[in-house]
Amino acid sequence: MNAPTQPSVFAGAISRLDKAFQYADIDAEALERLKHPKQILQVSIPVRMDDGSLRVFTGYRVRHDDTRGPTKGGLRYSPQVDIEEVKALAFWMTFKCAVMNIPYGGAKGGICVNAKELSRLELERLSRGFVEQIAEFIGPETDIPAPDMYTNAMIMGWMMDEYSKIHRRRIPAVITGKPIPLGGSQGRDDATGRGAFYCIKELAKKRDWDPTQIRVAVQGFGNAGQSVARLLHADGYQVVAVSDSQGGIYKAEGFDVPSLIQNKNQSRRLQAVYCSGSLCETVRAKSITNEELLKLDVDILVPAALENVITAKNADAIRANVIVEVANGPITCEADEILHDKEILVVPDILANAGGVTVSYFEWVQNMQGFYWPLEEIQRRLSEMMCREFGHVYDWMIEKKIDMRTAAYAVALSRIGEAIASLGTARYFSDNDS
Ligand SMILES: NC(=O)C1=CN([C@@H]2O[C@H](COP(=O)(O)OP(=O)(O)OC[C@H]3O[C@@H](n4cnc5c(N)ncnc54)[C@H](OP(=O)(O)O)[C@@H]3O)[C@@H](O)[C@H]2O)C=CC1
Numbered sequence: 001m002n003a004p005t006q007p008s009v010f011a012g013a014i015s016r017l018d019k020a021f022q023y024a025d026i027d028a029e030a031l032e033r034l035k036h037p038k039q040i041l042q043v044s045i046p047v048r049m050d051d052g053s054l055r056v057f058t059g060y061r062v063r064h065d066d067t068r069g070p071t072k073g074g075l076r077y078s079p080q081v082d083i084e085e086v087k088a089l090a091f092w093m094t095f096k097c098a099v100m101n102i103p104y105g106g107a108k109g110g111i112c113v114n115a116k117e118l119s120r121l122e123l124e125r126l127s128r129g130f131v132e133q134i135a136e137f138i139g140p141e142t143d144i145p146a147p148d149m150y151t152n153a154m155i156m157g158w159m160m161d162e163y164s165k166i167h168r169r170r171i172p173a174v175i176t177g178k179p180i181p182l183g184g185s186q187g188r189d190d191a192t193g194r195g196a197f198y199c200i201k202e203l204a205k206k207r208d209w210d211p212t213q214i215r216v217a218v219q220g221f222g223n224a225g226q227s228v229a230r231l232l233h234a235d236g237y238q239v240v241a242v243s244d245s246q247g248g249i250y251k252a253e254g255f256d257v258p259s260l261i262q263n264k265n266q267s268r269r270l271q272a273v274y275c276s277g278s279l280c281e282t283v284r285a286k287s288i289t290n291e292e293l294l295k296l297d298v299d300i301l302v303p304a305a306l307e308n309v310i311t312a313k314n315a316d317a318i319r320a321n322v323i324v325e326v327a328n329g330p331i332t333c334e335a336d337e338i339l340h341d342k343e344i345l346v347v348p349d350i351l352a353n354a355g356g357v358t359v360s361y362f363e364w365v366q367n368m369q370g371f372y373w374p375l376e377e378i379q380r381r382l383s384e385m386m387c388r389e390f391g392h393v394y395d396w397m398i399e400k401k402i403d404m405r406t407a408a409y410a411v412a413l414s415r416i417g418e419a420i421a422s423l424g425t426a427r428y429f430s431d432n433d434s
Pocket residue numbers: 147148149150151192219220221222223224225243244245246268290304305306307326327328353354356357
């Protein structure tokens with residue numbers, strides 16, 4: 001007999017809606033519509049490799065819903081990228097933008113590729129080739145991409161340039177997360193981790209935490225994981241474990257995070273440096289697996305890498321009091337129930353990692369008006385918005401006696417429901433829209 005098949009990551013994502021529906025003010029038919037992405041584009045991207053051979057890569061862009069504004073969301077380069085993952089990521093963006101009250105809908109894209117295996121020129125040809133294929137689909141007033149896993153400011157710069165070349169004029173607002181000299185915003189580089197850090201600071205006030213007594217483990221040590229670890233460490237928190245795709249390291253007394261970041265970015269592999277390489281003797285870190293990291297006895301667990309890492313299989317073994325989802329979708333629905341029963345507070349992805357899209361929104365606003373704000377202004381506005389929406393969701397959670405994810409979805413659904421009602425359902429359900 002065949003083993004039962006796992007529900008797809010998208011099926012898992014949409015199953016959260018039914019639970020939130022009873023607390024939200026939205027029409028039942030509109031809820032049904034939100035279970036389906038608005039548009040899906042799949043493209044083939046031929047790339048001439050450095051050795052003269054030709055490879056053809058598969059890319060996707062999914063627009064989930066645009067009721068509240070142009071669709072927005074990152075681009076991921078990973079061998080795991082497939083249509084179900086991109087649909088889920090686009091879905092989460094709709095709710096993330098709504099929970100932050102940013103005037104955007106949700107989208108996401110990606111290419112099935114191991115970017116680590118490509119040279120810089122191959123990566124540039126792939127990125128420009130992808131834009132050529134999706135140029136009709138994206139635009140500053142329709143759909144605005146940004147970075148996600150294994151993409152970065154350099155790639156966003158190439159993409160903006162390619163799109164501008166196609167349109168024969170400079171159009172910086174088509175994409176965010178660009179290098180600052182090409183119209184990028186101050187503060188976008190660490191915005192995702194910073195947004196999560198502001199959520200943790202708000203929680204610390206509610207729980208009367210002394211940061212120096214709080215132990216944190218971070219899974220995934222890239223853009224988002226490094227930023228949140230750096231800010232927490234600077235605020236006095238003990239970062240006792242971090243990991244990358246090759247495995248993790250643990251030190252009971254906590255790490256010096258700035259030197260962790262420096263070493264990771266120089267050598268690419270944490271365990272190789274800390275557990276068998278040059279810092280093995282001086283730092284004395286213990287090597288752990290990514291699975292062991294999730295089960296550490298810490299106060300805060302920060303998954304900052306992939307989806308579905310906390311499942312029905314390991315949720316019972318989680319010992320953290322709080323999980324802050326910096327990654328998109330790190331906890332399955334079944335695991336959510338187990339964590340709730342164990343009274344572990346989960347600060348949901350659509351809120352905890354929303355700092356990135358919030359500063360992307362600031363970047364787009366700056367590009368549209370051609371006037372740029374200083375870093376202090378960006379950080380002040382980000383802090384204000386994160387703290388306000390964190391408080392809003394937290395209050396719903398307390399008032400309705402529900403978990404924080406359901407509260408976040410209920411807030412987001414109500415805002416989307418309000419937009420649909422303002423538009424009129426006849427228009428919303430018509431098929432001749434933008
Ligand atoms: N960048 C952004 O603005 C935003 C990102 N996010 C989410 O945050 C998460 C991380 O994104 P980001 O930091 O940008 O990505 P990066 O590409 O910058 O970093 C990814 C990190 O995750 C590690 N990783 C990969 N696979 C695994 C694994 N199986 N176990 C443990 N670690 C692993 C990588 O390891 P290695 O270095 O060895 O490759 C790397 O350290 C994603 O879920 C993304 O969707 C959410 C909102 C915005």
